[in-house]
Amino acid sequence: MSVFWIVLAGLCVLFAVGFGAGKARAYAVCNGSVSDLHSRPGYHGAYVALSIFLPCLFALLAWAIVSPSILESYVLSESAAVTAGMSAPEVQAFARDARALAFGGIVGRPELVKDAAELYRSYSAVSDTLILVVAGLLAAAGFFLSYRKIQVDTRTRHTVERVIRITLIACSAIAILTTIGIVMSLIFESLRFFQKIPLLDFLFGIEWSPQTALRADQVGGSGTFGMIPLFVGTLLITLIAMLVAAPVGLLAAIYLSDYATNRVRAIAKPVLEILAGIPTVVYGFFAALTVAPMFRGFGESVGLTVSSESALAAGVVMGIMIIPFVSSLSDDVINAVPQSLRDGSAGLGATKSETIMRVVLPAALPGIVSALLLAVSRAIGETMIVVMAAGLAANLTINPLEAVTTVTVQIVTLLVGDQEFDSAKTLAAFALGLVLFCVTLALNVIALRVVQKYREQYD
Structure with a gap:
């Protein structure tokens, strides 16, 4: 020691x-x-x-x-x-x-x-x-x-409380300064990247090939850094994941909060939340060894060409992984809706399903939006499942049966091994991180506006 x-x-x-x-x-x-x-x-x-x-x-x-x-x-x-x-x-x-x-x-x-x-x-x-x-x-x-x-x-109370207040301020400052440091590091390294690669070529380029050639006469010797294929792949996999997680997670939350008995809830909720504790590499194995071959075999049986690494397989498994994020948070929000609203709706003659659709869900909408936003952020930031089930190919396609890649996978790929941060290849990782940060920030701002709008209506 x-x-x-x-x-x-x-x-x-x-x-x-x-x-x-x-x-x-x-x-x-x-x-x-x-x-x-x-x-x-x-x-x-x-x-x-x-x-x-x-x-x-x-x-x-x-x-x-x-x-x-x-x-x-x-x-x-x-x-x-x-x-x-x-x-x-x-x-x-x-x-x-x-x-x-x-x-x-x-x-x-x-x-x-x-x-x-x-x-x-x-x-x-x-x-x-x-x-x-x-x-x-x-x-x-x-x-x-x-x-x-x-x-x-x-007057020791004044001294002790002053020390405690300074400690709390310091802890808050550490969190703020850490955030500022992360953002500034992204900005500075991204500016170095944009000195080598034009900003418009990066934002609107449709080809991604950051590997530099060994000889000057080889094709793509300077590399191409168009981010569009990466963000299209990210959005495609995230969309598939949310199409799986959003309805399944929300319906599971509605059942657990309003239909399930206490005994069923005590068993079903912990079992459902076990999915959140499974390591992502296990989901990656499941996607690569079970789901992807199953989709490929089914596609071949109906005459479709399905890649062995596809966005569909990665998105479905990712959706299964983030179901607990949606269901658990939505369940807590729905349970927080006052019982008086349910009783008033029942007193007016509404059925349980009508009460849920017209009273409970609108009242819980801010929390549900927050749960979905958390799920989207989790899906955008996932790496291991995409590497093992969707591949590394930067294809500009919206076909879920083809192989695609995401921003986070490319960031990891660019920084693997002993790298010097003086080339466009390594600096591209910071530019991708900065754009991904801006996209996530925009999603948070939109969700905040939605939450504020409906919270004013139902408070």
Whole structure:
């Protein structure tokens, strides 16, 4: 176990000890009269615990961030005679091998980095000892200062709640900054791609062949990057999947919520949701080994030409996979419709089916739209089933009996292996991701407008 995790575990223990000590100190200074305290004893305990935990945690994080580069610089400075004449990538590889060998890894030429690994190990031991001493001093100082500060009128509640608020803000900021970072990385790399390939050629091109030729005289030596075949294949498979999942999932939700007995519901709902827990690679095997041959054999029996890898097979299996997303969410939404609406409809003489069609489903429409949107997003982002059942061919067709591919499959294909992000082939993956992000965002905006419109009507 690394020193980082040992110190972190020790900090958790100190946190608990500090909490108990601070709470006991609060009872002691008020002589058992808790009403005389400005803050509850729990706040005093949390104040002491945070005074121990936070300084040590910040020191530990800073050490974990800066210590690798410092250790590497010391090792390289001591190994200057060995690294003399090496290029920058070779020096980086030397440092990486020394670090790996120092911690029990296996490298290609251990005799070259043996001395550097010993230096790395010794410097790392000194660094670990130093951070343990620093963490212990910070913990002791935090405990001593905070423990003495606890008095009857000490306003520890304000400090603790301020720390909690800052922590919540930081967590929210991390989520926001992560989203911004993902979007900006897509934008910057996509701009590099569009410097090599014109934007209009990418958006409206009808041929996709990103593989560059080995010789300049070969056809397609510069590659073609028209995204239309990829998005047509994505939409075709998604459409087939939704044609399977939407009616089956919605009807299953209606049955479970309004027709099934409690005993049937207790059995059927968990069994239906098991489909969501099956790995996608298993669905891919099922599609490739069972569904696709079945469709091909049936097509040949009626005189149709069905590819061994078809959009129909991938779409049907994908639809089966996302049935639980539609049924489970729709079932929860339908059950959330007030029973008074059902009783009022029945009181007016409507049958159960009429109540469902004219009262329940319109009232639950915002939630149903959200469930369908989640299912569409799941279908658009699926990769493994398409790889195994629909193939990798970028065909511009709407025939479900032919092989197609999707955007996500091509993104994976473009980034397989050791790639340098300086060619149009690898940068095309970011451009595809950016366009897919924009399409998904547009779907979310449309669904939000629909939800707002009908929610105003039925609230």
